Amino acid sequence: MSVLVYTESEEGKFKKASLEVASYAKEVAKILQTTVTAVTFNTKDASELKNYGVDKVLNITNEKLGNFNAEAYADVLKQAAEKEGSKVVILSQSANSKYVAPLLAVHLNAGYASNVVGLPESADPFTVKRTAFTNKAFTHTKIDTDIKIIGLSNNSFGLKENQGNAIAEDFSPTLSEADFSVKVINVDKAKDKVTIADADIVVSGGRGLKGGENWGMIEDLADTLGAALACSKPVSDMGWRPHSEHVGQTGKPVASNLYIAIGISGAIQHLAGVNASKVKVVINNDPEAPFFKAADYGVVGDAFEIVPKLTEKLKEFKAKNA
Amino acid sequence: MINPNDEFGLTRAMWFKEKQGASVDVVNVGGPETEPTLRKALAIGADSAIRVNTPAIDGFQVAKQLAKVAKDGEYDLIIAGRESLDYNGGMVPGMVAALLNANFINTCIGLEVDGDKATAIREIDGGKETLTTSFPLVIGTQKGLVQESDLRIPNMRGIMQARKKPLNVVEPIETANQTSIDKFEKPAPRGAIKLIDADNLDELINLLHNEAKVI
Numbered sequence: 009m010s011v012l013v014y015t016e017s018e019e020g021k022f023k024k025a026s027l028e029v030a031s032y033a034k035e036v037a038k039i040l041q042t043t044v045t046a047v048t049f050n051t052k053d054a055s056e057l058k059n060y061g062v063d064k065v066l067n068i069t070n071e072k073l074g075n076f077n078a079e080a081y082a083d084v085l086k087q088a089a090e091k092e093g094s095k096v097v098i099l100s101q102s103a104n105s106k107y108v109a110p111l112l113a114v115h116l117n118a119g120y121a122s123n124v125v126g127l128p129e130s131a132d133p134f135t136v137k138r139t140a141f142t143n144k145a146f147t148h149t150k151i152d153t154d155i156k157i158i159g160l161s162n163n164s165f166g167l168k169e170n171q172g173n174a175i176a177e178d179f180s181p182t183l184s185e186a187d188f189s190v191k192v193i194n195v196d197k198a199k200d201k202v203t204i205a206d207a208d209i210v211v212s213g214g215r216g217l218k219g220g221e222n223w224g225m226i227e228d229l230a231d232t233l234g235a236a237l238a239c240s241k242p243v244s245d246m247g248w249r250p251h252s253e254h255v256g257q258t259g260k261p262v263a264s265n266l267y268i269a270i271g272i273s274g275a276i277q278h279l280a281g282v283n284a285s286k287v288k289v290v291i292n293n294d295p296e297a298p299f300f301k302a303a304d305y306g307v308v309g310d311a312f313e314i315v316p317k318l319t320e321k322l323k324e325f326k327a328k329n330a
Numbered sequence: 331m332i333n334p335n336d337e338f339g340l341t342r343a344m345w346f347k348e349k350q351g352a353s354v355d356v357v358n359v360g361g362p363e364t365e366p367t368l369r370k371a372l373a374i375g376a377d378s379a380i381r382v383n384t385p386a387i388d389g390f391q392v393a394k395q396l397a398k399v400a401k402d403g404e405y406d407l408i409i410a411g412r413e414s415l416d417y418n419g420g421m422v423p424g425m426v427a428a429l430l431n432a433n434f435i436n437t438c439i440g441l442e443v444d445g446d447k448a449t450a451i452r453e454i455d456g457g458k459e460t461l462t463t464s465f466p467l468v469i470g471t472q473k474g475l476v477q478e479s480d481l482r483i484p485n486m487r488g489i490m491q492a493r494k495k496p497l498n499v500v501e502p503i504e505t506a507n508q509t510s511i512d513k514f515e516k517p518a519p520r521g522a523i524k525l526i527d528a529d530n531l532d533e534l535i536n537l538l539h540n541e542a543k544v545i
Contacts, residue, residue, distance in 0.1 A: 078424075078434065103455045107436040110389070110424025119390065119508030122420050135512055140417045146515040147417070153508045159420075190433050190463040197457030205455040209544070233545065251439075251474045252453065257415070258334050258473045266544040283517075287542040289534070290523075300523055305537060309528030318531050322545075325535050 010045040010064065011037045012094035014085055016076075016102060017051050024167070024206060025100035027060050031168040032160050033098045034061025035127050040096065044172065047088045047179075049073050049081070054176055061170030066091075066179035072188065075195065076104045080187035082111035087181040089116055089155070098158045102205055109159050118155035125164040142257050142280035161284065162205060163263040204255060207236035210264040210285070212255060214240040216271020216292060216311060220248030225312070226270060229319045232326065238262065240272045256281035271311050274299025291315065332367055335411025339471035341481055342441060343409055344375045350443060353377050355403065359386045359395045365497065372492035373484030379495070384502035387510070389417075393425035394505040400430055405466065407448075412437055412470040423470035432466040439474035 013033045015026035033044045043063040048054050050073060054065045066088050073080060085108065089097055097112065099105040101123060113120040125146070126137040133150045136158060140147045204210055211230040213223060220243075230237050237253055244254035255262045257277035267285035271292060272278060279302050282288065290303040293310050300306050307314055332340065346352035356371040357380040358364055368379040380403075382395045400408050408427075413420035427434030435441075439458065440451030450461050450469065484492070526534045538545045 078436070082428075103437055103453065106420050107424070107434075107452075110393075110421040111428045111434065113390070113421065114393075114425050114428030119388075120419075120421055121509060123418055137515070140514075142415070142418060144517070146517070148512040148515065150510050150512050151508065152510065186431075190435060190461055192459050192461050194460040195454070195457065196459065197454065201456065203456030245478055252457070254473070266538065266542070287538070287544050289538070300525075302520070303523050304521070304542065305534060306523045306525050307528050307531070307534065308525065314528055314531070318534070321531050321535055325539070325545075329539075 009040075009042045010092040010094055011040065011042060012085070012089050012092055012097045013044060013046040013062070014081075014097070014099045014105065014108070015046050015048050015051075015057070016100070016104060017048065020052060022051075022056055023100075023102070025102055025105075025162045027056070027167055028162070028165055029098050029100045029160055030057055030060035030062050031170070032127070032165045033096075034168070034170045034172070036096055036098065036158075037061070039128060039131055045088070045092050045094070046174075047085060049084075055174055058172045058174030059169050060167065061172045062174045063172045065174050065176045067176055068179050068181065070180075070183070072183065075192045077188060077190065077192065078104070078107045078111055079190060080183060081108050082115055083183060083187050084181045085112050086115040088179065091179070095154065096156050096158065098160060101159050101162050105159060109157055113157050116155045116157070117153065118157045119151040119153040120157040120159065121149050121151055122159035123161050124158050125161050127165075139284065142277075143261075143283035144280055161263060163265065163286075164284070202234060202236045204236045204238055204253070204260050204262060204264075207264050209233045209235035209266045209268070210238050210255070210262050211235045211268045211270070212238035212240065212262075212272060212282070213243060213249070213270050214272030215242045216273070217243075217248075222312070223249065225315045225319065229268070229315055229322070232319050232322045233266075235266075235268075236264075240278050241275075269299055269303070270315060272299060273297040274302055291318075332370060333411045333415050335413060335415075335472050336409075337411075337481060338473055338475040339409035339411060339469070340371055340374060340376070341476045342471070344482065345476070345480075346407075346443065347375065347377075352407075355380060355405075357382070357396060357399050359384060359392045359502075361385055368497055369492050370484060372495045372497070373488040374482050375488065377495065379497040381497065381499050382502050383499050387507040389419040389421035390425060390509070391505055391507040393422050393429060395502055396422065397426050397429035398503050399500065400426065400466075407443070407465065408432070408468040409471055410468065412472045420470075423468050427468035430466060430468070432468050433463040434468045434470075435461055435463065436470040438469040438471050441469060441475065
């Protein structure tokens with residue numbers, strides 16, 4: 009009956025989104041009067057999960073699962089859900105979670121609601137609030153199946169401490185050859201760089217910066233804040249910045265605590281993609297830029313003057329508050 | 331309009347047609363009002379179209395219908411946008427793959443086919459990875475799969491030809507949806523923006539620290 013959670017870790021450390029999913033699962037478990045079981049892959053130490061209300065940990069240690077593999081992971085999660093008799097399975101909305109969830113849904117014959125932004129409004133019928141139309145609206149979606157899968161929007165619930173036991177148990181699911189018919193042959197990932205998906209703060213630049221060669225000051229600002237870098241669509245289309253930094257409707261979604269838009273006018277497709285960020289700051293020399301209507305704080309002026317100044321002042325602030 | 335995520339996939343399919351001799355069928359689940367979209371795909375260059383004659387209710391129901399069409403047509407490669415632009419469910423490609431027992435690669439930003447082997451690039455959080463697999467294969471597509479400049483606007487010749495291409499309407503199979511929408515809600519209106527003078531950036535830092543509490 010336990011609520012099942014899929015956790016992701018990197019280099020032995022749980023991703024923030026996984027701790028958030030655990031926090032959320034604990035609240036769901038309270039509603040359903042049950043416990044939380046987390047599934048971890050090749051994690052040596054899962055004790056951190058007990059701070060977020062996890063009662064039990066199923067740890068899978070298997071070299072073959074060293075790289076994420078959607079089909080194999082879906083198979084493992086299915087077996088874990090069956091073992092625990094789980095009626096609710098919760099994942100984040102990381103790239104890997106979004107990859108595995110629909111496979112798992114079919115294997116468990118479970119209804120799947122993605123981009124969920126709140127606790128179930130009722131347990132029977134099981135109704136959750138989710139975003140739709142790229143954050144321009146919410147739907148209250150009813151999941152009618154016996155088993156339910158929830159994809160929790162990153163940074164929508166936050167971390168909530170709850171004491172659990174996180175009793176670890178080794179779990180050895182049966183894997184088939186078919187689980188590995190898609191093979192990862194190379195992973196190309198920037199090390200030591202905060203990703204847009206995981207970042208608390210995102211610094212984003214637009215066409216107003218006039219060229220890729222002007223990104224130095226944007227990088228300085230991002231480094232000072234420990235932020236991820238992002239950009240608008242024209243910037244990635246013109247090749248000033250890599251496509252992987254493009255945020256917006258057709259790019260990556262942003263759901264950070266703070267989003268700083270520099271030289272971005274705020275086309276509706278861009279705003280849709282960054283809408284889920286909690287606080288938005290816009291810096292633009294055009295006071296008529298639509299982004300000023302969608303942001304919390306704004307500075308009208310020349311980014312080339314404001315950004316270096318802001319970086320300096322933030323460094324002073326950080327030094328004082330360190 | 332064609333969902334941009336689908337359009338990137340359709341454009342890649344045109345490449346397989348022109349360079350590797352693939353035949354390309356387009357399919358959607360929806361009522362007669364969706365036919366102009368299928369005609370547009372035909373005008374871009376698809377060979378034939380299939381419309382499953384039932385409204386799209388949820389991701390699972392759509393995936394079930396598409397899996398039936400894919401099974402009947404014995405397709406090697408099924409290309410679907412990573413998510414729709416309306417409900418953003420992001421589940422149809424994966425569900426179709428699971429229903430067909432086919433291989434699946436999501437958020438695909440590169441695909442090469444060589445005989446019975448496919449090599450794909452997938453966007454991951456903070457990077458990308460390269461994968462190899464075989465057919466049948468389902469890919470969830472997005473921006474990056476083809477260059478934006480390669481996207482095609484149907485020309486007059488294509489539009490004329492599209493009128494003569496087959497658009498087959500098939501009746502749906504019996505299936506139930508797993509989710510349903512109870513009601514919609516608009517986001518709460520946001521408060522007015524606070525403008526900070528460019529010469530007073532300390533105030534911005536102060537607000538972000540003490541009011542918004544984000545730094």
